[in-house]
Amino acid sequence: MRKLKARIHSWSFKKAAVTRMKAAGNISQLAREMKVTRSMLYTWKTAVDAGKAFQPEERRRAEISAELTKLDMGARVTELEKLVGQLTLENRFFSGALQKIAEARRSKSGPGNAASLPRFKQ
Numbered sequence: 001m002r003k004l005k006a007r008i009h010s011w012s013f014k015k016a017a018v019t020r021m022k023a024a025g026n027i028s029q030l031a032r033e034m035k036v037t038r039s040m041l042y043t044w045k046t047a048v049d050a051g052k053a054f055q056p057e058e059r060r061r062a063e064i065s066a067e068l069t070k071l072d073m074g075a076r077v078t079e080l081e082k083l084v085g086q087l088t089l090e091n092r093f094f095s096g097a098l099q100k101i102a103e104a105r106r107s108k109s110g111p112g113n114a115a116s117l118p119r120f121k122q
Helices: 011-023 027-034 038-049 057-108
Strands: none
Touching: 011 027, 011 038, 027 038
């Protein structure tokens, strides 16, 4: 038997195939007409007989969209982690600078004197 190309079939196609399969006498001929394997037809028939509904195309698209959103969210998390790292570095730098300024004020001020920084000459 020749190898058939993999395809994604719509819900309506599967439903029509099972309906035709129940009325058809030759399942192999039906499989060739519909360009699917016999085993695929029987799989679909088993699902219908068990009361399982086929997944509608809209639901499948929603699942794919959700997966893409998760990927986008992963990229967004990575971007935010980089930003947090950058802000942490800046915060440490400015905290150190403020500590040096506070130490300079303390060392230059004596009892009762106002703390001040040296003035810049223009």
